[in-house]
Amino acid sequence: MSVDLAIVGLGYVGLPLAQQAARSGLSVLGFDVNQNVVDGLNSGASHIDDLSGADIAEMLASGFRATTAEADLATASTVVICVPTPLSADGGPDLGPVRSATATIARNLQPGMLVVLESTTYPGTTDEIVRPMLEAGGLEVGKDIHLAFSPERVDPGNPVYGIKNTPKVVGGSTPDCTERAAAFYGRFVDTVVTAVGTREAETAKLLENTYRHINIALVNEMARFCHELGIDLWDVIKLAKTKPFGFQAFYPGPGVGGHCIPIDPNYLSHNVRARLGYPFRFVELAQEINATMPAYVAHRAQNILNADGLATKGASVLLLGVTYKPDIADQRESPAVDLAKSLLELGAEVSFHDPHVARWHAEGQTMDRVESLDDAVANADLVMLVQHHKAYDVDALATSAKRFFDTRGVTTAPQAHRL
Structure with a gap:
């Protein structure tokens, strides 16, 4: 039986995506290499904060199922990669999970299939790594299959913004790929924004989190000297944010955490150093301060x-x-x-x-x-x-x-x- 969507990686990114797609009437298959995760989901148990057991039960009732059988991916019209990209020892992204997921898809690739990478990574990954692996079997991107990048924007615990009402950025390897991916996401996301290509979509996600990383570093450094000068920085921020334009409030803290802010800007910094031979100084300074x-x-x-x-x-x-x-x-x-x-x-x-x-x-x-x-x-x-x-x-x-x-x-x- 064919399905509209197969999601590779059922974590904090993949599972909310599966939920929204299923709620919108798409038939959804979830693939993960972790048998415990798959068994738990099929029995109605959630392993992430944003989804409850009742949410999983609702998904199962709509036809969702999870599997470790990679051959099931061949039944999907669209396959989305939602695997983690942790930092490697050299400060760049560890693309091992992305390569593994792509190889799994490549073994089960079918003509007409759309493949989308959502895992955060450095610019060029979609076309330089994922595309050659998919085309190795003889199917050509833009002609026989479609390929795109769409950055995940999941904010765990956010009660206002979820998959449906957070604008979805999409950039394809070709204009036709972009169009195909935009049409797919348009089935269950309110607003789809198209990029020039995959590199622009990849860089957009890094810019979003680099912007936050740098501004958090700014207020963290201010916290240090404001304390020494006897200035209440919290009051300073409260005053500054009364300006209705030109200022966005960021707050100091004991450090930065999560799956984005401490990690994603390093992908961009590492890529600049590796490709161009000079540092992305804002990011490296922000990393030093926040760390x-x-x-x-x-x-x-x-x-x-x-x-x-x-x-x-x-x-x-x-x-x-x-x-x-x-x-x-x-x-x-x-x-x-x-x-x-x-x-x-x-x-x-x-x-x-x-x-x-x-x-x-x-x-x-x-x-x-x-x-x-x-x-x-x-x-x-x-x-x-x-x-x-x-x-x-x-x-x-x-x-x-x-x-x-x-x-x-x-x-x-x-x-x-x-x-």
Whole structure:
């Protein structure tokens, strides 16, 4: 039986895509090499924050199924690659998963099929790596099959923007490929924006996240000197954002996390160095600033303890919130890990609380999770708000703590220290 869409990679990108396509009436097949993921989905269990068991049940009722059988891909009109692209040792993207997914598709490629890469990568990947692998079997892109790149824009935990109402950028290897891909996404996405080609679509995703990376670095650096100068940066940002044009608010924090901001700009920087032989200085400076924030925050914590005559060595430090963004369980690239590492190196006794995380590992060890939040806050030498989950009454926690360090600028309690 043929299907409208097969998705290779059923994680934070692929599964929401499958959900929206299925909701819009498309027949959807999910492919993943992880048998546990496939078995879980087919039994109605979700493994990502954005989709619940009820969401998976709805998808199954609409005909969705997951498989590890690659031959099933041959039944699809469109195949979308949604596999991860982690950083490699040299700072560029590890394209191993993309190559593996493409090879799997190539073995099952059929005339007329549309293949779309959604995995974030450096400019040129679609046409220089994916295309030759697909054409090796004799089918020509733009004539026998179609190929395009469409950057994923999933924002885990966002209650307003999802697959359907976030504009979809599409760039094909040929104009016909672009047209075919745009028509496909137009079946379940409200707005489709076409690019000149695959490289422009690939670079657009990198520009989006590089823009955020650089502006976060700007306010992180300002946080350092504003603290030294006795300036309330949070008030500065509040004032600046009253301007209705020409300014967008970004906020400092203990570092950057997630699957995009700490990683994607490096793809572009690595590509510029490798191809052109010179640095992308904005990105490299931003990376330097953002990467050192956890150590800076740990140093600030040390100063707070020292001001009250307490050594960091042996001090009990409680971290509140260890995920990379609020109100989700996703811990990918969370700065809390590096923060804990810096505190442990200073000799602190670190524990954590997070309503979304039952077990947390940092510096090669399982960290102690406190069960009673109120008792732990009252007893800790220093409480640090690392992630602002809605479940936390921050002002109440700051009032009951011996010392409270707010790295997110949300407290109004006068005794709290803020980044």
